[in-house]
Amino acid sequence: MKRIGIIGVGEIGRALVTGLCDGTDTPPEVFLSPRGATTAAELSARHEGVRVCADNQEVVDRSELVIIAVRRGNLREALAGLRVGDDKLVVNVMAGVAIDELRRTLATDAPVVRAIPLPTVRERRSVTVTCPSHPEVNAFFAYLGGALPVEDEEAFNVFSALTGTLTTHYAYLVTLASWAADHGIAAADADSYVRSLFQGVGRSLSDESRSLQRLAADHETPKGNNERIRTTWFGPDNSDALRKALDGLLADLR
Numbered sequence: 141m142k143r144i145g146i147i148g149v150g151e152i153g154r155a156l157v158t159g160l161c162d163g164t165d166t167p168p169e170v171f172l173s174p175r176g177a178t179t180a181a182e183l184s185a186r187h188e189g190v191r192v193c194a195d196n197q198e199v200v201d202r203s204e205l206v207i208i209a210v211r212r213g214n215l216r217e218a219l220a221g222l223r224v225g226d227d228k229l230v231v232n233v234m235a236g237v238a239i240d241e242l243r244r245t246l247a248t249d250a251p252v253v254r255a256i257p258l259p260t261v262r263e264r265r266s267v268t269v270t271c272p273s274h275p276e277v278n279a280f281f282a283y284l285g286g287a288l289p290v291e292d293e294e295a296f297n298v299f300s301a302l303t304g305t306l307t308t309h310y311a312y313l314v315t316l317a318s319w320a321a322d323h324g325i326a327a328a329d330a331d332s333y334v335r336s337l338f339q340g341v342g343r344s345l346s347d348e349s350r351s352l353q354r355l356a357a358d359h360e361t362p363k364g365n366n367e368r369i370r371t372t373w374f375g376p377d378n379s380d381a382l383r384k385a386l387d388g389l390l391a392d393l394r
């Protein structure tokens with residue numbers, strides 16, 4: 141893909157542009173919508189091939205692949221009335237917006253593919269779930285760290301629900317550091333040590349020869365401290381509560 145359009149230049153739009161353009165001699169041409177003006181101007185100043193368009197229609201007209209990255213609440217305002225020819229390829233990254241809903245809003249027969257890019261696409265290190273599988277969209281995200289095409293939107297929504305757990309993970313780390321600080325540890329030391337502990341977990345996760353259960357078992361001494369916290373805190377009640385929260389999110393994503 142040589143010409144990429146992005147409508148909605150916020151956090152994820154910025155991450156996509158950075159991943160596409162940073163550190164490469166052959167970046168694509170990128171056309172940005174004018175809203176999110178500060179971010180759009182900054183990206184176009186930093187990257188030669190990135191231009192800010194006069195309006196959303198110009199983004200569509202200039203691009204082969206058009207990424208829709210506005211918030212769900214801005215969907216109608218951003219897209220109603222746009223003319224999207226059947227020769228375009230549309231990538232929908234909006235959480236909770238089904239293919240049919242977007243196709244109706246755009247009144248187009250162009251292929252529409254859903255995707256879940258995460259902020260680490262900026263480093264070209266994030267696997268992006270796509271649906272349905274489309275060779276050009278898969279190749280696009282393969283460049284940004286990997287593509288995981290799934291069969292249908294039901295499966296896609298399950299992956300989407302998983303991505304809704306990320307900030308809970310950060311909040312868990314904040315709680316650990318703040319607990320240590322409450323026990324007299326300097327906040328900076330607590331913060332730094334918690335980061336170091338869980339960066340180790342991140343590195344272990346890259347060893348795909350071991351299952352998640354195996355990794356957990358390998359980190360745990362029978363009757364040791366890890367087993368104690370896991371069984372006293374992350375027992376069946378807590379695990380069930382997490383599953384229920386995910387079920388609720390999945391129901392709303394359908």
Ligand SMILES: NC(=O)C1=CN([C@@H]2O[C@H](COP(=O)(O)OP(=O)(O)OC[C@H]3O[C@@H](n4cnc5c(N)ncnc54)[C@H](OP(=O)(O)O)[C@@H]3O)[C@@H](O)[C@H]2O)C=CC1
Nearest residue numbers: 148149150151152173175176209210211212214218234235
């Ligand atoms: N952040 C993330 O990690 C991920 C986000 N997503 C999805 O991506 C979408 C965007 O999320 P995120 O980047 O976090 O949100 P942001 O709020 O950071 O960005 C949304 C952008 O859309 C712009 N916008 C609003 N109205 C219009 C319009 N009419 N025309 C063009 N642009 C418009 C906003 O501009 P302005 O500032 O001027 O209002 C803003 O720059 C959401 O649907 C979200 O579900 C998907 C995967 C991951």
